[in-house]
Amino acid sequence: MLQVEGVSAGYGKFNILNNISIKVEDGTTVIMVGSNGSGKSTLLKVISGVVKPAGGAIYFDGQRIDGQAPHQIVELGIAFVPEGGRIFPELSVYENLKMGSYTARARKEFQTTLQEVFQLFPLLEKRRRQVSGSLSGGERQMLSIARALMSKPKLIMLDEPSSGLAPKIVAKVFEFVETIKAQGYSILMVEQNVLQAVGLADYAYLLSTGNLVYQGERQEFLKNPEIKVSYLGI
Ligand SMILES: Nc1ncnc2c1ncn2[C@@H]1O[C@H](COP(=O)(O)OP(=O)(O)OP(=O)(O)O)[C@@H](O)[C@H]1O
Numbered sequence: 001m002l003q004v005e006g007v008s009a010g011y012g013k014f015n016i017l018n019n020i021s022i023k024v025e026d027g028t029t030v031i032m033v034g035s036n037g038s039g040k041s042t043l044l045k046v047i048s049g050v051v052k053p054a055g056g057a058i059y060f061d062g063q064r065i066d067g068q069a070p071h072q073i074v075e076l077g078i079a080f081v082p083e084g085g086r087i088f089p090e091l092s093v094y095e096n097l098k099m100g101s102y103t104a105r106a107r108k109e110f111q112t113t114l115q116e117v118f119q120l121f122p123l124l125e126k127r128r129r130q131v132s133g134s135l136s137g138g139e140r141q142m143l144s145i146a147r148a149l150m151s152k153p154k155l156i157m158l159d160e161p162s163s164g165l166a167p168k169i170v171a172k173v174f175e176f177v178e179t180i181k182a183q184g185y186s187i188l189m190v191e192q193n194v195l196q197a198v199g200l201a202d203y204a205y206l207l208s209t210g211n212l213v214y215q216g217e218r219q220e221f222l223k224n225p226e227i228k229v230s231y232l233g234i
């Protein structure tokens with residue numbers, strides 16, 4: 001479904017990503033781990049069209065997408081939830097969800113999608129009139145994920161959805177991810193809570209200073225000595 005082939009990218013003359021190749025198969029969950037500054041967010045920004053790659057190619061559903069504008073990429077079915085979520089705190093829950101369905105494809109089906117999203121996350125329906133800025137951290141992350149679903153994506157990219165949240169809430173956020181995974185969405189997730197994230201993943205990649213240094217199925221990944229020492233503390 002998503003295929004990143006030999007992508008390099010950076011900011012101005014600073015090169016960050018070197019020759020990165022990853023793929024996300026239809027209906028699978030892939031996680032990307034790596035230390036701070038290794039380029040994880042940059043890679044998601046490149047895929048979503050926010051940062052232009054300097055080399056390589058990106059294919060989605062067989063179509064080349066690198067070089068397309070972010071809104072075109074959303075239209076093709078890739079939703080991106082940046083770190084900290086992407087909601088407008090001064091708007092209500094409902095208004096935020098409405099804004100998530102701005103693509104031509106999603107707008108036509110707004111009412112149906114809204115009902116589907118409320119079924120997945122009933123709490124949001126209860127709070128539909130509440131100003132989003134007054135939601136708890138976990139609820140806000142739920143809204144960010146729900147807002148991404150409103151664009152009717154096939155692939156959802158999540159950048160550290162559990163970042164900055166208390167441990168009890170972190171578990172909740174992984175439940176939200178589990179919920180959307182069970183719906184059959186493909187997911188590409190960057191996470192520092194490796195043990196919990198790998199539990200959801202079909203496949204995992206390790207990024208180190210802009211280079212992919214390890215990849216594997218969930219079980220192999222957990223056995224890797226570098227992962228054990230750096231990310232699992234064992
Ligand atoms: N807009 C920017 N301009 C210049 N350099 C940037 C910009 N954004 C990120 N960088 C640099 O690119 C490198 C990779 O950043 P990136 O945000 O992709 O890392 P990350 O793996 O997501 O880190 P973290 O775990 O801290 O979120 C860092 O050295 C960062 O300082």
Ligand SMILES: [Mg+2]
Nearest residue numbers: 040041042083
């Ligand atoms: Mg990051």
